[in-house]
Amino acid sequence: xxxxxxxxxxxxxxxxxxxxxxxxxxxxxxxxxxxxxxxxxxxxxxxxxxxxxxxxxxxxxxxxxxxxxxxxxxxxxxxxxxxxxxxxxxxxxxxxxxxxxxxxxxxxxxxxxxxxxxxxxxxxxxxxxxxxxxxxxxxxxxxxxxxxxxxxxxxxxxxxxxxxxxxxxxxxxxxxxxxxxxxxxxxxxxxxxxxxxxxxxxxxxxxxxxxxxxxxxxxxxxxxxxxxxxxxxxxxxxxxxxxxxxxxxxxxxxxxxxxxxxxxxxxxxxxxxxxxxxxxxxxxxxxxxxxxxxxxxxxxxxxxxxxxxxxxxxxxxxxxxxxxxxxxxxxxxxxxxxxxxxxxxxxxxxxxxxxxxxxxxxxxxxxxxxxxxxxxxxxxxxxxxxxxxxxxxxxxxxxxxxxxxxxxxxxxxxxxxxxxxxxxxxxxxxxxxxxxxxxxxxxxxxxxxxxxxxxxxxxxxx
Numbered sequence: 527x528x529x530x531x532x533x534x535x536x537x538x539x540x541x542x543x544x545x546x547x548x549x550x551x552x553x554x555x556x557x558x559x560x561x562x563x564x565x566x567x568x569x570x571x572x573x574x575x576x577x578x579x580x581x582x583x584x585x586x587x588x589x590x591x592x593x594x595x596x597x598x599x600x601x602x603x604x605x606x607x608x609x610x611x612x613x614x615x616x617x618x619x620x621x622x623x624x625x626x627x628x629x630x631x632x633x634x635x636x637x638x639x640x641x642x643x644x645x646x647x648x649x650x651x652x653x654x655x656x657x658x659x660x661x662x663x664x665x666x667x668x669x670x671x672x673x674x675x676x677x678x679x680x681x682x683x684x685x686x687x688x689x690x691x692x693x694x695x696x697x698x699x700x701x702x703x704x705x706x707x708x709x710x711x712x713x714x715x716x717x718x719x720x721x722x723x724x725x726x727x728x729x730x731x732x733x734x735x736x737x738x739x740x741x742x743x744x745x746x747x748x749x750x751x752x753x754x755x756x757x758x759x760x761x762x763x764x765x766x767x768x769x770x771x772x773x774x775x776x777x778x779x780x781x782x783x784x785x786x787x788x789x790x791x792x793x794x795x796x797x798x799x800x801x802x803x804x805x806x807x808x809x810x811x812x813x814x815x816x817x818x819x820x821x822x823x824x825x826x827x828x829x830x831x832x833x834x835x836x837x838x839x840x841x842x843x844x845x846x847x848x849x850x851x852x853x854x855x856x857x858x859x860x861x862x863x864x865x866x867x868x869x870x871x872x873x874x875x876x877x878x879x880x881x882x883x884x885x886x887x888x889x890x891x892x893x894x895x896x897x898x899x900x901x902x903x904x905x906x907x908x909x910x911x912x913x914x915x916x917x918x919x920x921x922x923x924x925x926x927x928x929x930x931x932x933x934x935x936x937x938x939x940x941x942x943x944x945x946x947x948x949x950x951x952x953x954x955x956x957x958x959x960x961x962x963x964x965x966x967x968x969x970x971x972x973x974x975x976x977x978x979x980x981x982x983x984x985x986x987x988x
Contacts, residue, residue: 536591539606546712562595572763576711589704603970604954610642616769623687634661647702686795710767716774720752720781726841731912779806788820797822804848831884860898875923882936886943924972
């Protein structure tokens with residue numbers, strides 16, 4: 527029987543209305559943490575898969591405040607994502623394009639953002655949407671106005687921005703009203719375009735399955751290190767729905783044709799969201815990403831503030847090279863006045879928790895006085911999925927093995943550094959660091975036991 531959440535939070539996650547994760551074997555998920563497939567995107571049209579019985583049942587459960595399959599584990603491990611977390615950035619990017627190319631006041635467009643943290647389509651939410659749609663209609667008509675002086679490239683960007691805003695509004699309304707049918711499938715698309723990786727991080731599930739060393743093995747024995755072109759084309763089905771894109775499973779910059787992929791996304795008005803271990807974030811690649819305005823968000827994984835810890839956890843990653851590349855990115859972005867969210871990811875483990883305060887010092891030193899972009903830090907938990915070998919690793923290295931008082935002390939020290947340097951820290955996708963500390967550092971439990979046996983088997987297979 528599905529447990530019922532606190533009545534104050536009936537809708538615990540917006541991912542089923544927004545995200546779409548496409549794996550090489552065809553399995554489709556409504557978020558990257560789910561172990562429950564909603565269909566096969568290679569065998570059926572993506573729109574059909576995304577509105578399958580399984581997919582709609584997940585949305586219905588969330589709307590009722592019930593846990594859908596595999597969602598309880600994610601929620602209690604701090605992984606559930608709000609509507610604001612999911613679509614705020616593409617929404618803001620689109621509003622910025624509108625503002626750049628016209629002299630219009632975008633405040634009425636921005637009113638939609640007030641709905642991102644709501645849970646119901648109340649009277650205020652309806653008023654916000656009405657004002658938004660009216661403003662969007664005015665903005666859309668501007669492109670054909672006699673006073674519009676945009677060239678073709680600008681017109682394309684403007685049209686794509688209006689499309690993106692339309693999709694964001696549709697997602698908001700369907701989430702708030704509890705509509706289980708989705709018009710724009712996999713708007714925030716994650717495609718498993720590459721399996722192998724240039725690093726051997728100790729906490730990567732792919733290291734245990736050998737996916738990052740050998741490739742992704744299908745049931746028929748076929749092995750892919752990356753998606754062949756025809757499969758990649760299929761993964762872009764309903765491409766007009768895409769407002770954000772992320773390479774799931776490995777390094778975006780390790781994909782041999784990443785530049786071609788990035789240019790394809792740009793035609794859709796989409797900037798790639800890139801997560802990297804930093805080794806391939808070379809000055810040459812950074813110049814290309816920033817000068818061609820290809821990147822929309824950067825997350826650099828840093829599981830240690832010292833060379834010894836980082837290289838022990840992120841094996842094959844060289845500390846000095848990472849620092850050099852990261853510093854160059856900050857410097858280049860500031861020179862170009864390229865505004866971009868830059869985050870450093872930190873997976874909390876028994877191996878690295880002592881370096882939480884030092885991590886803030888590390889990020890402060892990396893930006894070298896550059897204040898054009900404010901870096902942030904995100905602290906997350908080990909993922910609760912994968913096969914039995916990986917689960918054994920999690921049980922051994924999970925943060926619940928750390929004395930809670932000692933862990934609190936490290937987070938408190940981290941807070942002092944965070945506020946001293948003005949570097950925001952977010953914890954478990956749920957808290958700002960100060961809120962987290964003031965609440966007594968409520969770290970999520972290791973809750974593999976929340977997965978029933980059938981789901982554990984599905985997680986192992988995945």
